[in-house]
Amino acid sequence: MQEKIKEVAERVRELRDILNISLEDMSSYLRISPEKYLRYEKGEEDIPASILYEISHKLGVEMSILLTGEAPRMHYFTVTRKGQGVSVERRKQYKYQNLASNFINKKAEPFIVTVEPKPETSGIQTNSHPGQEFNYILEGSLKLIIKDNEFILEEGDSIYFDSGCEHAMVALGNKPARFLAIIMG
The missing domain is CATH 2.60.120.10 (Jelly Rolls)
Known part of the structure; x- marks a missing residue:
């Protein structure tokens, strides 16, 4: 699980850097301290799903890109079978x-x-x-x-x-x- 946390954190950091969003802007948007945000982005602390949702909005990407590294593909519907989310x-x-x-x-x-x-x-x-x-x-x-x-x-x-x-x-x-x-x- 620790490896997954670091992968998500790295995707967040990389996208924030690409979009030229400062650490201060991101932490202010999330209403958390820059220090706490930096712990998330370094993978030192797991990012709560609710915060990850807000990060995805700020970065202008689907949350699933941050979670999996893959872009969603469905425009009209998506089916998730029991236990398969x-x-x-x-x-x-x-x-x-x-x-x-x-x-x-x-x-x-x-x-x-x-x-x-x-x-x-x-x-x-x-x-x-x-x-x-x-x-x-x-x-x-x-x-x-x-x-x-x-x-x-x-x-x-x-x-x-x-x-x-x-x-x-x-x-x-x-x-x-x-x-x-x-x-x-």
């Missing part, structure tokens, strides 16, 4: 499966996300990114924290929120939680 294992507790990586000019990025349970003693890491997000719970129970609000979402529940707000997700009941996530810029 492009895997994006961004962090230990989160696994993303891109469901439309081969479609050109997407207005949103759909993912199946699996959140693994983590020990009670480990802290909750929040995330934020520009845009909006829709989550529909497929399996398990998920605690979703948005700003100062906590929600327990069960199978069949959904939430739509401003993803610019700090948010975090925790699988409950010592079982993984799976949900459909649609991220819109």
Whole structure:
């Protein structure tokens, strides 16, 4: 997995250099410190899918180019068979499966996300990114924290929120939680 992280980071750095986008411009666009962005770009820290989505917008490329190095080819439709989406294992507790990586000019990025349970003693890491997000719970129970609000979402529940707000997700009941996530810029 570490090699994949470095490959994605290298593609991001290379495209940013080609497009003459400064490190400061990119980090400002993402609303993160230049130091944090540089850790992403060096492959020292894994880039969250939501941040990678925003990077792809800034660079003017499909997210799948950053993930796989290949350009999407489908203009009218793309079919993703069960379990066949492009895997994006961004962090230990989160696994993303891109469901439309081969479609050109997407207005949103759909993912199946699996959140693994983590020990009670480990802290909750929040995330934020520009845009909006829709989550529909497929399996398990998920605690979703948005700003100062906590929600327990069960199978069949959904939430739509401003993803610019700090948010975090925790699988409950010592079982993984799976949900459909649609991220819109």
